[in-house]
Amino acid sequence: MAVQVHDAPEGYYVHQMAHFSFAVALVFLLYLLHVRPVGTGKAWRLFRLSLIFFLLWNTWTFTAHWFADQLPREAFTTPASLWTNRLIPQLSPTALLYYITRFDHFLCLPAIWFLLQSLKTFCLDITRKNEMAGEDHE
Amino acid sequence: MSNGLPLLPIYLVDFGGSLLMIVLALSALRHAIRLVRMEKDNVLWTYILWLSGALVTFSISRSVAHVLKYVLVLTGYPEIWSQLSPFCGGLNSLILVSIAVLTNYYYNMHNVIKRIEEDTCSLSLAHEQLKDAHAELRDLNLDLEQRVEKRTRQLQLSEEKFRGLFESSKDMILFCGLDNRISDINESGREILGYESREEIIGRPLVSYFAEEEKWPLFNCGLGSQGHVKDFEVKFLRQDDTRLYLMITASRIANEKGKVKGYELIAKDLTHFKEVTDQLIQSENMASVGQLAAGVAHEINTPLGIILGYSQLLMEDFAEDSEVHEILATVEKQTKACKRIVADLLKFSRHSVGGTQAPVDINTCIQDVLSIVEHSLNMDHIYVQRVLAEKIPEIVINVERLRQVLVNMINNAHHAIGKEGIVGVWTRFNEHCQEVEIIIGDTGCGIPPEVITRIFDPFFTTKGVGKGTGLGLSVSFGIIRDHGGYIEVHSPPVDKEVLAAGMNTAFHVILPREPQSGQSKEDES
Structure with a gap:
């Protein structure tokens, strides 16, 4: 009993749990930023938007993993050719939803984009603040 | 659709995305580092x-995979990917959990920031207060200032x-302490x-x-009881x-609480x-006495003349060695003495020079x-110093x-000397006067x-009886x-100079160089 054996589904569960904890953390962070904001302005709005998109992407991906788990193993054949690979011939709603959720980059790209814009705006705000402080000193 | 859905769009979106x-994540990481560097x-x-x-790491990890x-x-090499795939998935799971853990730190971070903000606010307030206080x-x-x-x-x-006022005053101004000792005196006071x-x-x-000295208690008593002394006449001793x-006019000096510190004194x-x-009083006395003396002398002079005339006439009727002749001679002698006194009185009282006036060398x-x-x-061993x-x-x-x-x-x-002494005689000419x-x-x-003050009074003398008539100085004054x-x-x-010569008394006779106009007219009359 000292050493437990970890079989194949454990990786899936761990990953899904990670997604879940990530989602909870993001919800918690968004809640805190709402009730106890440390700042306002465009940069913080972009930052919150980034978190929202990360949350959406996380949920989206979680669903994709779940749909993937629902599909039979035969549906995922080792690709002989990336150009000709296709999803299982018998389409089901699950397979179709899986197919759609695989386009998760349409959510994670905006998330990282908003994060970048947020950081840029933070830098710009600081630069302006320093310039104004410099003018005040003069 | 019978052939299923093509996976190529998914692959392309996955690969391109x-x-x-990776690009966006690296750019975000660069800006995050820059942000920290801007405000360390x-x-x-x-x-x-x-x-x-953490987000960028997750993005990169996932995208690289x-x-x-x-x-x-x-x-x-699909088999290599089959071996790497679990590692990549595990790593992604680990990063997701890490982000979740890191997110929870926001609460603590918020408290820290809040505490810092409070401290900053407090410090800022203190700084403002300090600034205001400084201003x-x-x-x-x-x-x-x-x-x-x-x-x-x-x-x-x-x-x-x-x-x-203190230095230029011509009156003596001095300050005394409570011990009645002089603490300061002006230049005029020193000179006086x-x-x-x-x-x-x-x-x-x-x-x-x-x-x-008998006036000191009066002065002190007046100062003590009334706080001041006004027009107090006193004689002071010079050096x-x-x-x-x-x-003297003196006043007590007191501080703001009324405590007496001494007194100030102004003396004229x-x-x-x-x-x-x-x-002036003497002159008035002289004038009064002169008038009286003139009247008396005038009244006495005539009877004396008659007494003298008749006594001389009678003397011719008696022999010189007779007793009557001797008595008449005594009468004549005393009458003449009386006449001399009367003549002196007339000289004193008469307001005219009389006689001949001529230019005279005083020294001669x-x-x-x-x-x-x-x-x-x-x-009498009295010698003259000229x-x-x-x-x-x-x-x-x-x-x-x-x-x-x-x-x-x-x-x-x-x-005044009696025997052994010096009589000093000085002559001077004051060109200004x-x-x-x-x-x-x-x-x-x-x-x-x-x-x-009485030496010029007629008949005032300190000489013994018969040694002086008391008219010498009166006549001289006249x-x-x-x-x-x-x-x-x-x-x-x-x-x-006179004092240095050892003199105890000095008579100063001051005469104008030219006779005064009023005097000349009187002489002419």
Whole structure:
């Protein structure tokens, strides 16, 4: 009993749990930023938007993993050719939803984009603040 | 659709999106680092860096795995990807959990930031308060400096005024402490008291300058009871023991709490005024006595003439060796003595020079007189000290009258000395006043203060009965007055040269160089 054996589904569960904890953390962070904001302005709005998109992407991906788990193993054949690979011939709603959720980059790209814009705006705000402080000193 | 859905769009979106994610994530990481570098001390940016870093790491890890997957599959190494895939998935899971854990730190971060903000606010408030306090202190300091400067100017002005008044006053001003010792005195005070420096006076008790010690309690009592003394007349002693006649006004000095610190004293020197007043009184007395004497002399002169005439006529009727003749001779002699007295009285009272006036050399006149009386003086071991100034102009005067004045004064000096002494004679010419001064001093006993004001009174004499008529100085006074001059007497002398010669009394005869106009008219009449 000292050493437990970890079989194949454990990786899936761990990953899904990670997604879940990530989602909870993001919800918690968004809640805190709402009730106890440390700042306002465009940069913080972009930052919150980034978190929202990360949350959406996380949920989206979680669903994709779940749909993937629902599909039979035969549906995922080792690709002989990336150009000709296709999803299982018998389409089901699950397979179709899986197919759609695989386009998760349409959510994670905006998330990282908003994060970048947020950081840029933070830098710009600081630069302006320093310039104004410099003018005040003069 | 029978062939299923093509996976190529998914692969393309995955591959392209992953590459784009890597670029965007690296750019975001760069900005996060830049943000921290811009404000190194900002703990919020540090947290954002960590959070962004975790998100970026996850994005890169995931995207690299996707790209690697396609590269390995396309390059014919799908089995390698099959081995790497669990690691990549596990790593992604780990990063997701890490982000979740890191997110929870926001709460602590928020508290830290809040605490920092509170501290900052508190410090800012303290800084503002300190700034205000500093500004207020600076204003106060500036105001204080201005006040001090203004007050200093006022004090300086006051000090200058006071010092000017103190130093330039011709009256004596002095300050005494509670011990009645002089703490300060002005220059006039030093001069009036006849000292060389103020230090000789400062520290001495005020009472030591009171010539009449019985007046000190009166002065002190008045000052103590009323707080001030006004117009208090007192005689002060100078350094040379001569006396000053002062009028004192003194007031106590008290601080703000009313505690007496001493007193200030202002003294006006009335010595000269007193002398002039005494002389005026004397002159008035002389005038009154002169009128009386003239009346009496006139009334007595006629009977005396008749007595003398009849006694001389009767003497011719009796033999010279007869008893009656001797009695008549005595009557004649005494009558003549009476007539001489009457004549002297008339000389004193008569307001005319009489006789012939001519230019006379004073020094020659004095030598003539001394040649007559010096033998008599020498008999009593009295010697004459002559200090006769040269180039004294001649003055118009009745020389016989002047000789009479000089003889009177030298005889008085002789009488004052008795035996063994010096009679000093000085002559001077005051060009400014055009006056000639003759000083006759003696080393005799001096004249007591209570007597000095009466010596010119007719019939006043300190000589024994029968030794003097008391008319000598009266007649001399009248003669000099008739010539437009005056006589001063000082005992002890005030003239330093005379005092240095050892004289105890000095008579100053002052005569104008030219007879006064009023006097000439009188002479003509």
